[in-house]
Amino acid sequence: MINLLDFNKTELVRFCGEMGEKPFRAQQLLRWIHQFGKTEFTEMSDLAKVFRQKLTECAVVQPPEIVSDYTAEDGTRKWLISAGSGNAVEMVFIPEPGRGTLCVSSQVGCALACSFCSTGRQGFNRNLSVAEIIGQVWLANRLLEADNQDRLLPDTAQTQAGKQEARRPVTNVVMMGMGEPLANFEHLVMALDLMLSDDAYGLSRRRVTVSTSGLVPALDRLRERCPVALAVSLHAPNDALRDVLVPINKKYPIRELLAACERYLPAAPRDFITFEYVMLKSVNDSVVLAQELVQVVKNVPCKLNLIPFNGFPGSGYERSDTQAIHNFRDVLMQAGIVTTIRRTRGDDIAAACGQLAGQVRDKTRRTSAYGTNQTAMVK
Numbered sequence: 001m002i003n004l005l006d007f008n009k010t011e012l013v014r015f016c017g018e019m020g021e022k023p024f025r026a027q028q029l030l031r032w033i034h035q036f037g038k039t040e041f042t043e044m045s046d047l048a049k050v051f052r053q054k055l056t057e058c059a060v061v062q063p064p065e066i067v068s069d070y071t072a073e074d075g076t077r078k079w080l081i082s083a084g085s086g087n088a089v090e091m092v093f094i095p096e097p098g099r100g101t102l103c104v105s106s107q108v109g110c111a112l113a114c115s116f117c118s119t120g121r122q123g124f125n126r127n128l129s130v131a132e133i134i135g136q137v138w139l140a141n142r143l144l145e146a147d148n149q150d151r152l153l154p155d156t157a158q159t160q161a162g163k164q165e166a167r168r169p170v171t172n173v174v175m176m177g178m179g180e181p182l183a184n185f186e187h188l189v190m191a192l193d194l195m196l197s198d199d200a201y202g203l204s205r206r207r208v209t210v211s212t213s214g215l216v217p218a219l220d221r222l223r224e225r226c227p228v229a230l231a232v233s234l235h236a237p238n239d240a241l242r243d244v245l246v247p248i249n250k251k252y253p254i255r256e257l258l259a260a261c262e263r264y265l266p267a268a269p270r271d272f273i274t275f276e277y278v279m280l281k282s283v284n285d286s287v288v289l290a291q292e293l294v295q296v297v298k299n300v301p302c303k304l305n306l307i308p309f310n311g312f313p314g315s316g317y318e319r320s321d322t323q324a325i326h327n328f329r330d331v332l333m334q335a336g337i338v339t340t341i342r343r344t345r346g347d348d349i350a351a352a353c354g355q356l357a358g359q360v361r362d363k364t365r366r367t368s369a370y371g372t373n374q375t376a377m378v379k
Contacts, residue, residue, distance in 0.1 A: 002059045004033060005131035005138065006085050008193040011201075019054055027199050029073040033061050034134075034200035037142045053275025063135040066143075070249055079139070080359070083108050083132060087125050088359040089178045091136045093144065093170070099170040100144070104136045104358035106188055109360035114233070114246050118312040119178045123362025127184040133191040136177075137170055137201060144169035173203060176211040176231070192226045205229065205269035211276065216252040216260045227267040231274040231305070232257065236284050237293035245284070254296065261300050272301045272338075279320035279328065280309050286324075290331035299338065304332050 006069060007015060012026035025047065032044040033105075039061040041052045065082040072078070077093045089105040108125040110117070173195055175181040181188045188210070194200040195208050209229040212219060222228075237244035242249040249257075261273045277352075279285050297304075307330055309319040320328075325341060332339040 001062075003061060003062045003131045003286050005061060005135050006129055006132070006190075007118060008190045009197055010193075011190070019051070021051055025051065030197065030199040030290050031192075033154055034138065034194060034197075037138065037145075039063075049173055052260075062131065063138050063142075064132050066139065069143075077144075080144075080351065081105075081132075081136065081139070083125075083128065086359065086361050089128065089132075091140065099171045100169045102137060102140050102170045103174050103177045104133060104173055105177030106133060106181040106184045107181055109362065109364075110179045110250050111364060112180050112182065112246070114213060114235075115325055116235075116280060116309060116315065116317050118315070119313075122313070122360040123364045125361050127187060128179070130187045130190045130194075131284060133184075133187060134194045136197065137173060140170050141168060155295075170201075171203075172207045172209075174209045174211065174231070176209070179212055180215065181210050182212045182215040182222065185218050185221060189222070189226050196226075196228075209274075213246050213248050214252050214257040214260075215248065216256050219260045219264060223264045223267045227264065227269065229270050230261070230264055230268060231275070231276055232261060234275040235278050235298075237289055237296045239319075241284060241289075245280075258297070258300055261302075265301060272303050274303050274305055276305050278307045278308060278309050279325050281318040281320045281324070283317065285320040287327055287331055290328045294332060294335040294337065297336070304318060304329075304337055304338065305342055306339060307342045308344055310344060 001132050002015070004012070004015075009026055009030060011189040012029055013023045016023065016025040016029070018316075028044070028046060032038045041047070041055040041059075041337045044052060047055075067082050067088050069080075070078045075095050077095075080088050081091060082088050087108045091105055092103040094101045094103065096186050105128065109122045110119045112120060114120045175188065183300060192208060192210075195203050196205060196316055205228045207229075208230050209235060210222065211231040213233045220231075222230075233246060234242070234257075235247075237254075238247060239253045242254060252260075265271065265273065271322055276294075277284075293304075308325060309315075309317055311317070311319065317340040329339045329341060
C-alpha cells in the first residue's frame with residue numbers, strides 16, 4: 001500500500017494522474033490529510049465516491065506510531081516515535097506564549113558524531129522517509145489539538161484563514177532533532193514543501209528552520225531548491241577545536257562553511273544566519289575564544305545563539321558556568337553581534353538541545369567506541 005504522507009503536492013498530482021484523476025484532486029487530498037488530519041478516505045466527502053474506493057484499495061495515510069509520551073515540568077513535551085526494526089526517534093514540542101515550536105528529527109541516529117551530542121553517540125541506522133518526517137508535524141498537531149494545547153496560542157488573526165492558522169498548535173518547525181537534515185536531502189526538501197504549502201501546513205519560510213553541522217554542497221542545493229531559515233552548528237572559532245567537536249569540519253572547514261553561508265543569504269527569508277554555539281566548560285567558553293569568534297564571523301550577517309550544554313551519561317563535558325557564558329556573550333555584544341542565551345527547556349525529560357537519543361540500532365559500530373549498548377535509549 002502507498003502511504004500518501006510520503007507525497008508532496010507534485011508527487012500527489014502525479015499519483016492522481018496515474019489513477020485517471022485531475023490535478024485538483026491532489027489539492028483536495030493535501031487539505032484532508034494535512035489540514036484536517038484525516039486518515040480515512042471515506043471521510044473525505046468532496047472526493048468522488050469511485051475515487052475514494054480506488055484510494056482505499058491502493059493507498060493509506062499512515063503516520064508514525066507513538067511509543068511513549070513525556071511532559072516536562074515546564075510544559076515541554078517529548079514523544080518517542082517508532083521507526084521500525086527496534087529503532088525509534090524523538091520529537092519535541094516547546095510551547096511559548098504566541099507560538100509553538102516543534103523540533104523534528106530527520107534520521108535514525110546521526111553519522112556525523114559531534115562529540116557533545118547524545119544523538120551522535122548513538123551511531124546511525126538510516127534516513128527517515130518523507131512520511132516519517134512530515135508525520136511528526138502531522139502527529140504533533142493532532143495530539144496537541146486533542147489535548148487542548150492550542151489554548152496556549154492566542155487567537156489574534158482577523159480573517160477566518162488567519163484564525164485557523166493561529167489556533168494550530170505547531171506554528172514553527174525546527175529541523176534540529178535527531179540526525180543531520182542535509183544528509184537526508186531529498187526527503188527533507190519534500191517534507192519542507194509540505195510544511196510551506198498553503199494546501200498543507202502553510203508555514204512561512206521564516207518559521208521553518210533547518211539546522212546543519214556544515215554539509216557545504218547540500219547547503220548550496222538547499223539555497224537553490226528550498227531556502228528556509230538557516231541555523232549553523234558552529235561551536236568553535238577555529239578549525240583545530242571544531243575538528244574535535246564537529247568532525248565534519250575536517251571535510252568542510254570553517255572558511256568554506258562561512259562562504260556557503262554568504263552564498264545562502266541572498267535567497268534566505270531572513271537577512272542573517274543563526275550560528276549555534278554550545279557552551280562547554282573550559283573547552284570553548286573563554287573570553288579569548290569569544291574574541292576570536294568575533295573576527296571569524298564579522299563579515300557574515302549573523303546572530304549568535306549560545307546554548308548551555310545539556311549533559312547526558314558519559315558525555316565527558318560539563319556546562320559552562322553562568323558567569324563564563326555571560327562574559328562570552330558580552331564580548332560578542334560589544335562587537336555589535338546580536339547574541340542570545342538559549343533558555344534550557346525540557347532537560348528533566350532529556351528533551352533539551354543535544355540530549356535526544358531515541359533508540360538506534362547502530363550500523364556504524366560507533367557505539368562500541370563509547371562503551372554503550374547497540375540499542376540505546378534515553379528517557
